[in-house]
Amino acid sequence: MRAWRPPSLRSLRGRIAVLLVLGFTVAAAAFYTLLMLFTRNWLGHELDLRSRALVQRTAEAVEVPLTIGDRAELADLVRRAAQEDDVVGVAVYRGDGTLAAAHVNDMQSWSAAEGEGAVAATARGLSVTPRRLRGTELRILETPVSRYSGASIPSRDEAFGLPEGGAGGGSGRLGWVRVEITTARLESAIATAGRAGLLLLAAVIGLALLASGLLLSVVVRPLGEASQLARAVAAGSLERRLPVGGPDELGTLAESMNTMAAALTESRARERAESEALRDAAEAVVVIAESARGAQDPGTVFRAVASQLRRVTRCTAVALAVPSDESPAPCFEQFEPPPPWGGLALGAQLDEGLAGQLWSPLPVRLVLRGVPHRFAAELSAEGFQAALLVPLALEIGPPAALLLVSTEAGAFTPSQVRVVAGLSSHLASALHVAQMKQRLEGAIEELERTREQLVRTEKLRAAGELASGIAHEFNNVLGAILGRTQLLRHRATHGTLATAELLESFSVMELAARDGAEIVRRLHRFSTGDPGETLEPVDLEAVLRDSISFTRPRWKNEAEAAGRNITVGLDATPGLWVRGQASQLREVFTNLILNAADALPRGGTIRIAAAPREALVAVVVEDDGIGMAPETQRRLFDPFFTTKGPKGAGLGLSVVYGTVERHGGAVAVTSRLGHGTRFEVTLPRVEKTVPPADSPPGAAPPVPTGDVLVVDDEPAVRDLLVEIVRTLGYGAVGCDGAESALARFRPGRFELVLTDIGMPGSSGWQLARELRAADPDVTIALVTGWGHQIGPDQLDGSGVDAVVPKPFSIEDVAKVLELSASRRDGDPGC
Ligand SMILES: Nc1ncnc2c1ncn2[C@@H]1O[C@H](COP(=O)(O)OP(=O)(O)OP(=O)(O)O)[C@@H](O)[C@H]1O
Ligand SMILES: [Mg+2]
Structure with a gap:
């Protein structure tokens, strides 16, 4: 039970209570005041009338006895007059001021002395003189006793204080009467009335309190309860309800409050359910995102998504169907829990009718019980009552599908469906990534195959070019050897072989054979992938001389036999050294000399010059032959480009170009059709070096011991x-x-x-x-x-x-x- 507390002024109850109490109090106080005023006036007036009448009556009554001096009569009259209420005493005075008769009831209150008042009584008519005596008022009324006083009895108006007329005054005056009246009884009556008024006031205040209490209980309490209910609702407590009293306004208010609380309870429950669903969904998103991070295959993501979907929707099972090349509808590939269930197994095809609905982006909620459909019947046969089919749109091809089934008929509320759609998007992304990965892997494989094929083709092409180049170079060295051999045989046959020419031919052939051996070594290096070529200082002048010797059978012997006269002139600055391989450089200049000889069908001059140019050596091979058309000049370094038909392989200049490039040099060509061609080869120059002797000079050959x-x-x-x-x-x-x-x-x-x-x-x-x-x-x-x-x-x-x-x-x-x-x-x- 709650302890009673005084209502606060701030509360409605407090304010109503205060207003009621104040109102009643003020009203009661006003009433009391009026009552007291009225009582005082009325009683005072009544006393005044009575006392005036008494003094007049006494004055009239005593006229005769006073005139005749009947003392007994006077005493009797005075005694009777003094017996009236509130009379302190009555006295009759003669005209000379002597007391004729007196009767005093209360000597202590009687104030008159002997002879007093004679002046007043003669000077005025009825006089009323108030006097305070021991806390009460004493009224002294005096009136003269006149002869024929009966004719001068004052009118009622005169008795209330009007000035006395002159009819009775003067010579007819016998004496006067003095009556002293006390107001003690009057005041006592007024005090009694005051107490009664106070009692009334208290009663009224009490009534006011009672009324306010009643009012509070009838009006304010329901309001207070309504406000408490509102506060409780605001604080989250929605179970409280107000008692509905009746069909009045308070009852309607209570009913409205109850309806409001019930609506709030319902909406709070809905909100809580939705916020729980949202929290579950948020947790699920986090879990899925963590599982999906780093997951390479859709199976892992599916398991993460499925376990979260089962937690969020409380569904019984989940399955994923992905598009298949073999069937028009997606086929089930992932299951949670593992299959079989609901008539589904690995590779089972989704119903084609349902597959058609996957093109819509919205999930489809299916009621399974009592549906005459094979798919629904098989699922419901195992107790599943509701299913949700979620389309998973993929970037490429038809959509995949996520199937959720539940044994509860009311499963998959709209908010759950929204959450499922959101969570499933992760799976769609994973499927998309997997799809992309698969395509990428396919593309990479294809690319790798193409690359390998290209490499093979390129290798074959390079090998072909190399073989052609090698063959070309071999041809040149073999040509030198063959030409020299044939020349020697011819000279020997005709007996014109000189020893010097024989020795020169031997050294040319030996050099050619060595160059051939170098070509073989290069081939070996190529086959083993060894890029290393030892470059050494080469005497360029010697290289040019050897190249001229190599090619002599072609530009001299063959040409002369064909009736052409070709002269080759060498103008080389001695001591020009370059870093390279002598055999390869010989091949370069051999090619250039042979091309020049080919360009002189009617003979002519081949001029070879070598001179230093800053840090380079510039070698010029120039002929005054047929020259080249611009089209030939544009393509002359292309491998296999030739204008010589079957006689030419079109490799000479591509070998020249490649070799000079490897040696850090450059080739330039100028040509004019019909006027000749000039090739200029520039190579980096090195300081002249003396090649070390193979064996110390004078060292004796080893003496055999075995x-x-x-x-x-x-x-x-x-x-x-x-x-x-x-x-x-x-x-x-x-x-x-x-x-x-x-x-x-x-x-x-x-x-x-x-x-x-x-x-x-x-x-x-x-x-x-x-x-x-x-x-x-x-x-x-x-x-x-x-x-x-x-x-x-x-x-x-x-x-x-x-x-x-x-x-x-x-x-x-x-x-x-x-x-x-x-x-x-x-x-x-x-
Ligand atoms: N000095 C030159 N004068 C005119 N044309 C030339 C000259 N040198 C090269 N050419 C042109 O350049 C082409 C390509 O020359 P390249 O040496 O590469 O091949 P080729 O001489 O035809 O055959 P081979 O493989 O036997 O050398 C020649 O066919 C020729 O048309
Ligand atoms: Mg050539």
Whole structure:
């Protein structure tokens, strides 16, 4: 029970209570005041009339006795007059002021003295003199007693204080009467009336309080309850309701408040449900986003989405159907929980009618129970009552579908459907990414295939170009050798062969053969992907001279035979050195000279000049031949471009261009049709260097201590090696394979073994190991066309000491013999 509290002035109750109490109090106070005034006036007036009448009556009554001096009568009259209410005493005085008779009821209050009032009584008529005595008022009324006083009895108006007329005054006056009246009774009556009034006032205030209490209980309390309800509603407590009293305004108010609270309760519940759904959805989005981050496959994202959908919608199962190439409708691929359920299994096709609805972006809610449809019937057979089909639009192709099923008939409320649609978009994105990834992977694979094909084609093209280039270069060196050989044979046949020309031809042929060997090495380097080319200082003048010698059979012998006369002039500043490979540079100038010779069908001059130009060397090869049309000039460096028909391969200038570029130089051409052509090759110049001598001058050739065992299945190579070894002063034994070599080998007998690698039966490596086991001191060298590909690490532990690359020179063989001699003499540094 609540303790009573005085209502606050701020509350309606307080204000109404105060107003009521004040109103009633003021009204009661006014009433009381009026009552008191009226009582006082009325009683005062009545006393006044009564006392005046008494004094007049007494004055009239005493006229005769006073005249005749009947004292007894006077005393009796005075006594009777004094018996009236409120009379303190009555006295009759004679005209001379002496007391004729008196009767005093209250001597203490009686105020008159002997002879007093004579003057007043004679001077005026009736006089009333008030006097205070011990807290009460004493009224002294005096009136003269006149002769024939009956005729001068004052009128009623005169008795109330009007001035007395002169009819009775003067000579007829016998004496006067004095009556003293006390107002004590009057005041007591007034005091009694006051107390009664106060009681009335208290009663009225009490009534006012009662009335306000009643008013409060009838009007204000329901209002207070309504306000409490409003406060409670505002504070979130929606269970309270107001009692509805009746059909009056308060009842209507209570009813309205109750309706409002009920509506609020309902909307609060709805809000709470929606906010819970939103919170669930937000949590689900976070979980899905975290799971989807880094997830590569749609399956992972599906599982994350499905578990969140089941949590948010409380649905029973979820399945994902994705478009398939094999069927017109999407096929189920992912399930949560795992299939089968509801007649669905991996690869099952979505109903075609439903698949048609996927093109709309809105989810479709399906009622399953009692629907005459196979898809719905199968699902409802397992207790599912509602389903939601969510379309997942993909960038490419038909949409995928997400199917949610629930055993509750009221599942998938509109707000849940919205949440499901939102969450499913993550899955659509993942499917899209997967689709993109698949396409990208396909594109990358295709690209890779195309690239490999291109690389293959490019390799083939490069290999073809290289082969053509190599063939072209070989053709040039073979041409030099062949031309010289034919020339020598011709001269020898006709007996005109001079020794000097013979020696010159030999050196040209040797150089050409060496260039051929260099071409082979380049080919090897290309096949092994070795980019390294050792560039060394090259004497350009020597290169130009050798190029002219190489090409002599063409520009001189062939031309002369054809009746053409071509002169070649060289004007080279001596001591011009460039960094490069002599064989390749020879090839460059050989090509330019041959082109110039071809451009002189009726003979002419080829001028070759080399001169320094700042940090470069400029080499000019100029002819006064047929020249070139602009179209030819535009394409002349293109591989396989030729104007010479089957006679030309169209590779000479592309080889020139590539070689000069590799050497850090440039090629420029100027030509005028019918006037000739000028090629200018510029190369970076280097300081002149003197090439180191292969062996110290005057060093004696090694003295043989044993023979050389030569092992090669190729008789020509074997015989050449045997010949070279013997030329160098050694005894040589030739074997055609590893087996015969092992049979012939005796430890200590052979100082050096020269063996081929690839032979029928055992290889050169195998033979080396066996010979090394038999004789740790013998020097073993492999003679091979793949010599440039054998590194020092391959030689370690193989028993092989050196490699002689094919084609070999006499110097190469001499170097190996020196190596064996130094090993024999215990000098490992050689
Ligand atoms: N000095 C020159 N005068 C006129 N035309 C030239 C000259 N040098 C080159 N050409 C033109 O340039 C073309 C290409 O020359 P390039 O050396 O590359 O090939 P080619 O000489 O035709 O054949 P090959 O492969 O045998 O050298 C020639 O066919 C020719 O038309
Ligand atoms: Mg050419």
